[in-house]
Amino acid sequence: DAGVIQSPRHEVTEMGQEVTLRCKPISGHNSLFWYRQTMMRGLELLIYFNNNVPIDDSGMPEDRFSAKMPNASFSTLKIQPSEPRDSAVYFCASSPAGSGGANEQFFGPGTRLTVL
Amino acid sequence: QQPVQSPQAVILREGEDAVINCSSSKALYSVHWYRQKHGEAPVFLMILLKGGEQKGHDKISASFNEKKQQSSLYLTASQLSYSGTYFCGTDNSGGYQKVTFGTGTKLQVIP
Numbered sequence: 001d002a003g004v005i006q007s008p009r010h011e012v013t014e015m016g017q018e019v020t021l022r023c024k025p026i027s028g029h030n031s032l033f034w035y036r037q038t039m040m041r042g043l044e045l046l047i048y049f050n051n052n053v054p055i056d057d058s059g060m061p062e063d064r065f066s067a068k069m070p071n072a073s074f075s076t077l078k079i080q081p082s083e084p085r086d087s088a089v090y091f092c093a094s095s096p097a098g099s100g101g102a103n104e105q106f107f108g109p110g111t112r113l114t115v116l
Numbered sequence: 117q118q119p120v121q122s123p124q125a126v127i128l129r130e131g132e133d134a135v136i137n138c139s140s141s142k143a144l145y146s147v148h149w150y151r152q153k154h155g156e157a158p159v160f161l162m163i164l165l166k167g168g169e170q171k172g173h174d175k176i177s178a179s180f181n182e183k184k185q186q187s188s189l190y191l192t193a194s195q196l197s198y199s200g201t202y203f204c205g206t207d208n209s210g211g212y213q214k215v216t217f218g219t220g221t222k223l224q225v226i227p
Contacts, residue, residue, distance in 0.1 A: 031213055033213075033215075042217060043203060043220075044217075045214065045215065045216065048213065050213075055214075056209075091157060102145065102146040102163050104148075105213075105215070108157060109156075109157055
C-alpha cells in the first residue's frame, strides 16, 4: 500500500491567498484526521471524519479554515485567507475501523506551509 | 485538554534506560504512543486500552494506570535509532478516536 498521500509537500504563499491542502487516505480506512504541528502548540487535531462525515471540528482555529471529504479517498483542508500565523506542518492521518474505536493512525508525510 | 508529558527532553547514552510519563486531567479511554523523527511524520508505537494493561514493542514497553489517569513509556537498553520525539495521545472521547497529543518528549541517544 502507498500509505497516506498528501500534496503539496511544500507550499509557500503570500498573506491573503487561498491555500488548499490535499489528502488521500489509505484504501479501506474509514477515519481521517487533519493535524497541525508547530513548535509552540505541538500536534493539534483540527478536524476528523468518520465515513466521510465530519465528527468533530472543534479544533479548527477559525472560520478561515474549512475541510471537506467528498468521498472515501479524498479530503481537502482549505485556508482562506491565509495569514503568517498559519505557517506550520499540516498532517493528514487515516485509521481503519476496529473494536472499541481505538486504532493506529497512519500519518502522511505532511505539508509544510509557509505564509509570508 | 492536552496531556502533560515529562520529562520534556532527555539525553541518554546507548544502552541506558529511560521512562517517559504522560498524565491527563480527564478520565482516559485509551492512551496512544507515537515517535517522530526530525522532519518526518509520527509513527505509531502502541495503544493501551485497559487500565493496568502493559504492552511491549521490541525493547519499548508501556503501562496504563487508568485510576491515576497516567501512562508511562519504558525504553530499555536504548539504541541510537530510538532518538526522536515521543508523543503520548489520550482519548477522552469514549472511543470516538479524538486523540489529543501531549507536547512531546525529545529523546536523544548518543554513542
